[in-house]
Amino acid sequence: MIWLVSVIVVLMLGAALAVLLLRNPVGAVAAASVVSLALSVLFVLLRAPDVAMTEAAVGGGLGSLILALSLRRLGLWRVEGDRAEQERDDA
Amino acid sequence: MTALDNLLLLALLTVLLLLAGRRLSSLGWYLTILFGAQFAGLLMMGALGYGAPPVPSSLHIGVMGQVMQWRFDALSWLFALITVGAGLTSSWYLAGDWGRHYRQRGGNLWLLQLALAVNVFSMLLLLASGDLLSLFIGWELVSWSAFLLMALNGADAMRAALRYITYAMAGAMAMMAGLGLVLHTAGSLQYADLAAAVPTLSSPQLWGLILLFGMGFGVKMGLLPLHLWQARAYSETPGPGASFLGAVSTRMGLWGLILVLVQLVGLVPIADLAIPYTFLDARELLMWVAALTIILPTYTALRQNDARMLLAWHGIGQGGYMLLGVLMGDAMGSAGGLMHAFNYATYQAPLFMAVYAVRYRTGTSDLNRLGGLVTRMPLSFLVMLVGIIGLAGLPPMNGFVSKWLIYRGLINDGQPLLFIAAVVGTFGTILSVYKLIHNTFLGQLRLEHVEVREAPWSMTVPMLLLSAVVFVTGYLPGLVLDWVAAAQQAVGLPVLVHTLGGVESPLGSLDMIWVSSLMFAGFGIGALLFYAGGNRSKAVHQLDNYAGGHFLSADVRYQYSDHFYAGLMRHIGPLYRNSFQWLEGALGTTVETLGAAMRAFYRQHHPAIYLLAVTTAGLIWVIL
Amino acid sequence: MSQIALTIALPFLAAFLLPVIGRVYEALARVLGPLVLLYCLWLVLQLWGTGDGHPVALAMGGFRPPMGITLYVDRLALLFTLLVSLMTLLLWPWQRAADSRECALTLLLAGSASGLALSGDLFNIYVFYELVSVASFGLVAVHRSGAAFVATLRYLVISGFGTVLALTGIALVYSQTGTLNLAQLAQLAPDLLAGPVGLAGFLFMLLGFGVKGELFPVNTWVPEVYATAPARASALLAGLVSKLSLLVVLRLLVLLYQQEQALQLLLLLGVLGVISGELAAWRARDLKRMLAFSSIGQLGAMFIAFSIPGNAGLLAGLALALHHLLVKPALFLLAAGWPGAVERLRGLARGGPLAAGLFVLLALSLIGVPPLPGFWAKMLLVVGLAGQESGYLLALAVVLGAAVLEASYLFRVVAQLYHRDEEAARPRPYLLDLGSAALAGAVLLSAVPFISPLGDWLAGTAAQAGDREGYIITVFPAAGRPLYSAAGGGKPALAAAGPLPEPKP
Amino acid sequence: MMPAGLPFLFYAGAIGLLVIGISGIVLSRNLFRIILALALAEAGANLLLVLAGWHWGGSAPILGQGKALETMVDPVPQALVLTAIVIGVGIQALALALAVRAYRAYGTLDMRRLRNRMNRDIAAAAGIPAESSRDAPAGGRPTPPVPAAHRSGGGRA
Amino acid sequence: MRNLASLLFAGGLAFLLMAIAALLPFGHPPVLAGGAILEQAADQVGAANIVTAVVLGYRGLDTLGEITILFAAAAGLGLVLGRRRAGAPRDPDAGPVLRTGAALMFPLLVLVGFHIILHGHLTPGGGFQGGVILAAAFFLPLLARPGTPVDHPGLSLVEGTAGAVFIVTGLVALLTGGEFLQPLLGTGTLGTLFSAGTLPILYLALGLKVGAELAGLLARLADAETDT
Incomplete structure (x- = not known):
């Protein structure tokens, strides 16, 4: 039990750091959904099934969907993430 | 309804009449008559000037556990005499040609008269205050009505008035802190309780009391560090307003100091407070x-x-x-x-x-x-x-x-x-x-x-x-000295033994009747000698004159009157370093820079860092 | 008394139905909001009339306190519920072709504000506080200008940060005590919440709930938002919502944290708030920002008042809060009719003498000139502070210095208004704004003669609010007496009021 | 001083998320990153709240699964977190909508540039001439006199 | 320098929080209110899933506040984003895989959504989770064909009436002498579909409201060009 929890927690914190450090916004959104997924597994381990479902559906699913949609609207939707285009945007 | 109530009601009536009577043509004369009535009301309480007990007012208001009442004693009667007298003469001066001239030049004569009436009413209210709370209320009313009188005359008058109100508010807030201190030490704001509590005060509390009330009243009186606003503000006030303010307004500060420092705290405890190392x-x-x-x-x-x-x-x-x-x-x-x-x-x-x-x-x-x-x-x-x-x-x-x-x-x-x-x-x-x-x-x-x-x-x-x-009053000072003696007795100072002509006491005596009549006798003899001796001086036209051999034309000024003390100024000129001006400027710039810093704090691009800092600091403080 | 929950439910119901009705018949939608608020106002007045003045605890859903949510209705809560309905009615967005969504958000603000005043449960306070936040985000960004969006975003980030802190605080308190009901927490507080965990919980909750109350570190959003928001929205936020956040902090202080360290923390943040608010206001260039900074200073003074131990502090804080609630919205409404920058206010008094006169009256009361109620509120604060030792004397000096700064910058604006030299643009204030500001002025003046009865009533309310044991007794009546929660006792779901469950080790 | 074993893991996870979220809000310059960091911080706080109800060998609070009442985990924090998660997403959706409109209005997501343009717009709306903020403070107060040395040296027109 | 300072502060905060976490009674929580609820939930509310009993029964006001927050967020978003510009360009339709997939998934998603909502008081899940799934179900065809017009008035109608139903059931309890949001219609037999009185009705209303709201929110957010 303790090993499972430690793996998930390390995964979650790593994904959380990735959210801040990744240059490409799409990657950051992906990392955010990974954090939410790991969190809902943790909730299951904590015997809180309702919360796990909510976190998965609302936090992971809907949250990431909204982030992705707004990424398109903000014009930051670049999957390949080449350097030249980024400079133009940040200017 | 005691005599004091009649006086206060009359003063209030004056203000209300002025408010209503905006359209009246000869409003100035009505104001003068009303001030005359107030002066008469004051004279009806004349017994105060000769040692009668204080006249209480029938108005008692209990607010927040403090009872506010009003009364007149010899000291306040003396100062009220000055106030209403100055008000009467100023409104008389205002009612005639000067008022018409002022209105032609675009001034708001009605507002000036209203401000005069409001000033006199608030000063009478202040002088009649029976405890520290009504004193403070009267004091603020006087400060703000003086602001109204000063701010009538256009842009630079308004700037002088703004400078005044900042000083006045600083004084009022110092006095409010003094009130808080009194309420904490003496338990209530009545004069008697403060006087009773003075012996029990510790020296820092006594120092606090003196400095706070001293600063509060000192601003209005123009004591040294706080005097910069007064000259400009009074000279900008229109005509008779300046004569009224000059004659009376600063005396309210003196009345306050006498009441608090001399009557309530008493000069003996103040004298016992030694300043260390001096x-x-x-x-x-x-x-x-x-x-x-x-x-x-x-x-x-x-x-x-x-x-x-x-x-x-x-x-x-x-x-x-x-x-x-x-x-x-x-x-x-x-x-x-x-x-x-x-x-x-x-x-x-x-x-x-x-x-x-x-x-x-x-x-x-x-x-x-x-x-x-x-x-x-x-x-x-x-x-x-x-x-x-x-x-x-x-x-x-x-x-x-x-x-x-x-x-x-x-x-x-x-x-x-x-x-x-x-x-x-x-x-x-x-x-x-x-x-x-x-x-x-x-x-x-x-x-x-x-x-x-x-x-x-x-x-x-x-x-x-x-x-x-x-x-x-110069020739027969005894008239005024009676009132002064009654005031001294009311305040608890030793009373001066005096006669109609002046003072008769082992420490020094003065008889103005003798002095003045001696002088007039001298003048009389001089005039007699002059006129009896044939009146040899001859009236000469101003221009029938010459200097250095040639005649003076009308435009040549042979009598110099501008920069009158230029010579003297060359010697004592360097002594003028207007250090207080610099002090005020420095204070202004520090507040200005601090304000700019605070504004920058609110405009910073990333407000969250201070929140994080406070959270962590708070946690450390909470843990320890 | 259980009808008081209607003041929460009806505005929500009206808000839900407004978009639907808005599509069907436009006229009813425009007038539905004010009608509901009027009914809530009448309801509160009627309940206040019939109530016997003693506080009442209502168990929501019929479940006994530690399990269900309780609404605690004492004089203070009733007063604030009344003020919520009244102020929202006065500051309703009448003039523009108000979008039905904006009316819905204002209704939500009103419902959640009265919920915040009544609630006796920690997490319930958090939910209503969040609802007030989200509703205010929508209301503040109504002007749809670039500046409005960025200001609202920065406001959202700060209040998001506050939400996280509040949630952490509640998590700490819950894991320490195991309950959320304020009365039960009040019983457990002396031994469980006195330690570092309890104080850390207080710090987080104070910062979390302080965002709306313009507490020092979390008030950087105030100037931008009040400068870009419509005048009525900023009047509502500055006047009403900040006082509710103050009420929440007051509940926390009185019930859970009557400890020395909590009071000192509040005093420190209050003093910093006053200093930063007043100095920045002295330097502000446009009228709305100046008013925003001055409200930061005023609220800092209220936090200082609450940090004074005992009932004197509560009384002073309440007096300052009610006075600020009356004066500040009126000032914002006046500022709406005038051009923004202070320099361009020159000579406006000739065009709008009533507005300029009102500004002078409100400024005088804000500074604390004697006959006006502002003076009595400041007097209570000064008297309360003078009695304490060193830290409070510094706060006293800061508060009085702030009053001097306030006088100088407010009357600099008055000097501009009454500047006689050149012809100025005639202001065309929106009549309803001027009307409500005039109403506030009239109430201010009519309060002058009745200041002593008002003062005594307020002292009674403050004493009742500060009475911790009374709160506990009201929510957990002595064993045996049936809980005052429902008229009929027949519902099977309502268990008899068993003895208070002992806390498990 | 530190919690040991399993509790350390859970608390480390919760507090780690919380602190990473907070430092994300404070550090990042891009508005989108701040909204993401806010979501992280909310998740951290939610985990902390659920931890308040868990106990060793606890079982899910669902009746009819054959589990005894005593072993069940405290249901109240789970109800709270249910609400908190949905609040978090609600705020996030509104924040993103505002970010979209701010991006269209000012063309950038960098907090510093957004703040400058906002202040410029507010000053323009209020009618304060931007360039005059240096020399003419509000309300025509007399600015402190520039020392003579500077004035002559500066030679400003 | 600012970044360094804030990193320092963040590290300090983490360390202090861990120190405080050490003091917390992890693993043996003082289950005070929760314990009383666990014992009396079965006979007072009659829902198998006690969390649902807490969400809709004991702490019904919180949930009312919660759905109102979601409504406020959606209304705020609608206010901020404004209506769609008339001549705004449309995105091209998605590839065939997504179109057919969307057509296939739609009925399944709706079924799963309603299942989760209706069994909210028996098994884990309920109004929120089911509502989100419904919203995803209605949003999928929009992803497939971005051009399809979205029936916003219909969505807001569903949303309004569902919210009204939730509050009216609460008010009915108040009007018939009980307290606001008091569960009615008795508790029924534990575990059956029609147990726990009005809870299923409340959760159904809640699910529909959340579903309609979020569908509208997603549709508005997805529109390429909206302003005014």
Whole structure:
């Protein structure tokens, strides 16, 4: 039990750091959904099934969907993430 | 309904009538009549001036556990006399031609009269206050109504008024802190409780009380560090408003100081408070502040070129005399201080009125562009002459009596340095008043002022009336000394033994009747010799003259009157470093830079960092 | 008394139905909001009339306190519920073709504000506080200008940060005590919440709930938002919502944290708030920002008042809060009719004498000039502070210095208004704004003669609010007496009021 | 001083998420990153709240699964977190909508540039001439006199 | 320098929080209110899933506040984003895989959504989770064909009436003498579909409201060009 929890927690914190450090916004959104997924597994381990479902559906699913949609609207939707285009945007 | 209620109701009625009567044509005369009625109401309480017990008001209001009541005692009656007297003469001066002239130049005459009525009402309310809470309420009302009077005259008057209100609010807030301190130590805001609690106060609390109330009342009186606003504000106030403010408004500060420091706290406990590492004690500190307040403003008045500014600076200087006298605590000195308050009001008001009369006729009060008006405006000259003799403190006038009492008090109290400071102050006064009368009335008449006529009767009558009061109380000081003795008795100071002519006591005696009659006898003999000896002087036209062999044309000025003390200024010029101006400027810039820093804090691009810092710091503090 | 929950439910119901009705018949939608608020106002007045003045605890859903949510209705809560309905009615967005969504958000603000005043459960306070936040985000960004969006975003980030802190605080308190009901927490507080965990919980909750109350570190959003928001929205936020956040902090202080360290923390943040608010206001260039900074300073003074131990502090804080609630919205409404920058206010008094006169009256009361109620509120604060030792004397000096700064910058604006020299643009204030500001002025003046009865009533309310044991007794009546929760006792679901469950080790 | 074993893991996870979220809000310059960091911080706080109800060998609070009442985990924090998660997403959706409109209005997501343009717009709306903020402070207060040395040296027109 | 300072502060905060976490009674929580609820939930509310009993029964006001927050967020978003510009360009339709997939998934998603909502009081899940799934179900065809017009009035109608139903059931309890949001219609037999009185009705209303709201929110957010 303790090993499972430690793996998930390390995964979650790593994904959380990735959210801040990744240059490409799409990657950051992906990392955010990974954090939410790991969190809902943790909730299951904590015997809180309702919360796990909510976190998965609302936090992971809907949250990431909204982030992705707004990424398109903000014009930051670049999957390949080449350097030249980024400079133009940040200017 | 006691006599005090009638007076206060009458004053309130005046204000309401003024508010309603905006459309009335001769509103000024109604105001003068109403002020006359108030003066009569005051005289009905005349017994106070001769030792009668205080007149209570029937109004009692209980708020937040404090009971507010109002009463009049001899001290407040004396100051009320000055207030209503100045109000009466100012509104009289205002009601005639000056008011019409002011309205033609676009001034709001109705608002000026309303402000005058409001000022008198709030001052009477303040003087009648029976406990510290009603004192503070009256005090704030007086400060704000004075602001209303000062802010009437356009942009630069408003700027001077803003500067005043900042100082006044600082004083009021200091007094509010004092009130909090009193309520905490004495349990209630009644005068009796404070007086009873004074012995139990620790020295820091007593120091706090003195400094807070001292600063609160000192701002209005213009004591030294807080005096910068007064000259500009009073000279910007329109006409009779300035004479009213100059004569009375600063005396409210003095009344407050006497009430709190002398009557409630008492001079003995104040004298026991020694300042560590110095030989001074609290009373002597205040006396030195008063002495410096005499010297510095008077010598600043010396340099002024505008007659109104010169007189306004003198207002601050003379305030120093009064405080110096009162703080001595003996019979003579305190009598001198109290009487000086009365005397100063009687000759400051006509001086201001005379200056405004000159301004009404010639359009300017700049001393470098006047001269020789004695032939055109003899009555104003007479009024100014009587005024400056009183201001300088020379024998026939009442100013001499009070200054003499203060000097005798200083000598009896054994304060040689203070005596010298007072004398230096008087010397400065004499120099500056001579400049005032010389540049205005003496010397060569200017071309543009040739057809100037005497000021209209509505202006000259109140001036002459006040000058008559100055002369009469100078000749028979006993009249005023009775009221002063009653005030001393009410405040708990030793009472001065006096006669109709002056003072009879082993420490020094003065009989003004003898002194004045001796002087008049001298004048009479001189005049007799002069006229009996054939009257050899011959009236010569001003231009029938020559200098250095050639005739003088009208435009050549052979009598120099601008920059009157240029010579003297070269010697004592470097002494003027207006350090207080610099102090105020420095304070202003520090608040300005701090404000800019705070504004930058709120505009920073990333506000969250301070929140994080506070959270972590809070946690550390919580853990330990 | 259980009808008081209607003041929460009806505005929500009206808000839900407004978009639907808005599509069907436009006229009803425009007038539905004010009608509901009027009914809530009448309801509160009627309940206040029939109530006997003693506080009442209502168990929501009929479940006994520690399990269900309780609404605690004492004089203070009733007063604030009344003020919520009244102020929202006065500051309703009448003039523009108000979008039905904006009316819905204002209704939500009103419902959640009265919920915040009544609630006696920690997490319930958090939910209503969040609802007030989200509703205010929508209301503040109504002007749809670029500046409005960025200001709202920065406001959202700060209040999001506050939400996280509040949630952490509640998590700490819950894991320490195991319950959320304020009365039960009040019983457990002396031994469980006195330690570092309890104080850390207080710090987080104070910062979390302080965002709306313009507490020092979390008030950087105030100037931008009040400068870009419509005048009525900023009046509502500055006047009403900030006082509710103050009420929440008051509940926390009185019930859970009557400890020395909590009071000192509040005092420190209050003093910093006053200093930063007043100095920045002295330097502000446009009128709305100046008013925003001055409200930061005023609220800092209220936090200082609450940090004074005992009932004197509560009384002073309440007096300052009610006075600020009356004066500040009126000032914002006046500022709406005038051009923004202080320099361009020159000579406006000739065009709009009533507006300028009102500004002078309100400024005088804000500064604390005697006959006006502002003076009595400041007097209570000064008297309360003067009695304490060193830290409070510094706060006293800061508060009085702030009053001097306030006088100088407010009357600099008055000087501009009454500047006589050149002709100025005639202001065309929106009549309803001027009307409500005049109403506030009239109430201010009419309060002058009745200041002592008002003062005594307020002292009674403050004493009742500060009475911790009374709160506990009201929510957990002595064993045996049936809980005052439902008229009929027949419902099977309502278990008899068993003894208070003992806390498990 | 530190919690040991399993509790350390859970608390480390919760507090780690919380602190990474907070430092994300404080550090990042891009508005989008701040909204993401806010979501992280909310998740951390939610985990902390659920931890408040868990106990060793606890079972899910669902009746009819054959589990005894005593072993069940405290249901209240789970109900709270249910609400908190949905609040978090609600705020996030509104924040993103505002970010979209701010991006269209000012064309950038960098907090510093957004703040400057906002202040410029507010000053323009209020009618304060931007360039005059240096020399003419509000309300025509007399600015402190520039020392003579600077004035002559600067030679400003 | 600012970044360094804030990193320092963040590290300090983490360390202090861990120190405080050490003091917390992890693993043996003082289950005070929760314990009383666990014992009396079965007979007071009659829902098998006690969390649902707490969400809708004991702490019904919180949930009312919660759905109102979601409504406020959606209304705020609608206010901020404004209506769609008339001549705004449309995105091209998605590839065939997504179109057919969307057509296939739609009925399944709706079924799963309603299942989760209706069994909210028996098994884990309920109004929120089911509502989100419904929203995803209605949003999928929009992803497939971005051009399809979205029936916003219909969505807001569903949303309004569902919210009204939730509050009215609460008010009915108040009007019939009980307290606001008091569960009615008795508790029924534990575990059956029609147990726990009005809870299923409340959760159904809640699910529909959340579903309609979020569908509208997603549709508005997805529109390429909206302003005014």
